[in-house]
Amino acid sequence: MITRWFRSTTRHDPKLVRSAPSNAALPGVHAIHARGLAKSYPEATAVRGVDLTVGAGETFGFLGPNGAGKTTTIAMLCTLTAPTAGSASIAGYDVLRHPHQVRRNIGLVFQEMTLDQDLTAWENLRFHARLYGLTSETARDRAATLLDLVDLGHRRDAFVRTYSGGMKRRLEIVRGLMHRPRVLFLDEPTLGLDPQTRAQVWDHLHELRRHETITLFLTTHYLDEAEQCDRIGIIDDGRIVAEGSPAELKSVIGADRVELRTGDDDSAAGQLRAAFGLDADRTPAGLSVRVGDGAAFVPRMCARLDVAIESVTVVRPSLDDVFFHYTGRDIREESAPDPGLGEPAAPGSAPTAPRVHGGGTTPQEATP
Numbered sequence: 001m002i003t004r005w006f007r008s009t010t011r012h013d014p015k016l017v018r019s020a021p022s023n024a025a026l027p028g029v030h031a032i033h034a035r036g037l038a039k040s041y042p043e044a045t046a047v048r049g050v051d052l053t054v055g056a057g058e059t060f061g062f063l064g065p066n067g068a069g070k071t072t073t074i075a076m077l078c079t080l081t082a083p084t085a086g087s088a089s090i091a092g093y094d095v096l097r098h099p100h101q102v103r104r105n106i107g108l109v110f111q112e113m114t115l116d117q118d119l120t121a122w123e124n125l126r127f128h129a130r131l132y133g134l135t136s137e138t139a140r141d142r143a144a145t146l147l148d149l150v151d152l153g154h155r156r157d158a159f160v161r162t163y164s165g166g167m168k169r170r171l172e173i174v175r176g177l178m179h180r181p182r183v184l185f186l187d188e189p190t191l192g193l194d195p196q197t198r199a200q201v202w203d204h205l206h207e208l209r210r211h212e213t214i215t216l217f218l219t220t221h222y223l224d225e226a227e228q229c230d231r232i233g234i235i236d237d238g239r240i241v242a243e244g245s246p247a248e249l250k251s252v253i254g255a256d257r258v259e260l261r262t263g264d265d266d267s268a269a270g271q272l273r274a275a276f277g278l279d280a281d282r283t284p285a286g287l288s289v290r291v292g293d294g295a296a297f298v299p300r301m302c303a304r305l306d307v308a309i310e311s312v313t314v315v316r317p318s319l320d321d322v323f324f325h326y327t328g329r330d331i332r333e334e335s336a337p338d339p340g341l342g343e344p345a346a347p348g349s350a351p352t353a354p355r356v357h358g359g360g361t362t363p364q365e366a367t368p
C-alpha cells in the first residue's frame with residue numbers, strides 16, 4: 001500500500017506545481033529503465049535487484065503473488081521510497097537525482113481508493129489539476145475529455161460516495177491522467193472488483209490508450225489481466241524470474257495438456273504409454289498428458305484407445321503454467337483473497353478460468 005507515502009511526498013510539494021509535461025515520447029529515451037533496483041528493510045528484503053526496460057507506449061505488467069515486491073518496485077520507480085541499491089529512471093530522469101521531474105512525468109493509481117468521497121468527480125479532478133498547475137480551462141477540457149472516455153461524463157457532478165467500485169476505479173485512472181503523464185503506474189488496478197467490472201475497467205484502459213500517448217506499468221496477480229499487457233515481468237520473492245510477451249512466455253511451456261476421463265483410467269494410461277509413449281499424470285478428474293498439439297492429438301488418441309472415453313479437454317499453456325514453471329508454485333495458491341471494493345464478486349464466481357497443473361514443471365516429451 002503506497003497511498004500514505006504519496007500523500008506525504010507529493011501533495012505539498014511546491015515543485016510539482018508547474019506546467020504539466022507534454023507526453024510526447026522523447027526519442028531514444030526509455031519510459032522506464034531500472035538496473036539492479038533493490039530495497040531492503042532491516043526485517044526483510046522486498047526487492048532483490050530488478051532489471052527492467054519499458055519502451056514508450058508499452059503496457060507492461062508486473063505479475064506476482066502477494067509479497068513478491070510489486071508495490072515496493074512501483075514505489076521506488078515513483079520516488080516514493082528510495083532504493084537501497086541500483087538505479088532507475090523514468091522518461092530519462094533518474095529517480096534519486098531528479099525526483100521532481102520524475103513526479104511531473106508520472107501518474108499513479110493506488111491499490112487503495114484515494115478519492116475524496118465527499119467531493120464530486122469534477123471537484124476531485126480540479127483539486128488534482130491545481131496541484132499540477134493546470135489552468136482552469138485546461139483542467140475543465142481535460143476532465144471533460146477523459147470522463148467521456150470512461151463513460152463518467154454524465155456523473156461529473158455526482159458525489160463520489162454515490163459511485164460504484166468500478167466507477168471509482170475509472171475516476172482514479174482519469175485523475176492519474178489529468179496532467180498528461182508519460183507513464184501511468186497502476187498498482188493492482190482492479191483489485192477486489194468482480195470479473196465483469198474488471199473487464200469494463202480494462203475496456204476503458206484500452207480506450208484511453210487509443211487516445212493518449214501513454215506508457216502503462218501495472219502490477220497484478222490476475223492472470224487474465226497480465227494477458228492484456230504487451231509484455232510481462234514475472235516477479236517472485238523480489239526477483240524477475242521471466243520477462244516477455246504473454247505469447248513468448250507461454251511458448252516456453254511448449255505443450256498442450258490433454259485431460260481425459262475414461263471408463264478405465266488404468267487401462268487408458270497403459271494404452272497411452274504403449275501406443276504413443278506418453279506417461280499420463282493422475283489428476284482428481286482422471287488423466288492428463290502433455291502433447292505438442294493437443295487438438296491434432298485428440299482424434300488419433302480416440303481412434304487408438306480401447307476404453308470408453310467420457311470426456312476430453314485440451315488445455316493450452318497459461319501464464320499460470322509459466323509461473324509454475326519458473327517458481328514451482330501456483331500463483332493462485334500464493335495470492336490471498338482480495339478485499340472487496342464495493343462490488344464483490346458473485347458467490348461462486350471464479351476470477352479466471354480454472355486450471356489444473358500436470359505432474360511437474362517440465363513438459364513431458366510427446367511423440368504422438
Ligand SMILES: Nc1ncnc2c1ncn2[C@@H]1O[C@H](COP(=O)(O)OP(=O)(O)OP(=O)(O)O)[C@@H](O)[C@H]1O
Nearest residue numbers: 001041044045046065066067068069070071072073
Ligand atoms: N516498510 C516495510 N518494512 C518491512 N518490510 C516491508 C515493507 N514494505 C514491504 N515489505 C515486505 O517486502 C515484501 C514485498 O512487499 P510488497 O508490498 O512490495 O509486495 P507486493 O508484491 O506488492 O504484495 P501485494 O500484492 O500484497 O501488495 C513483503 O514481504 C513485505 O512484507
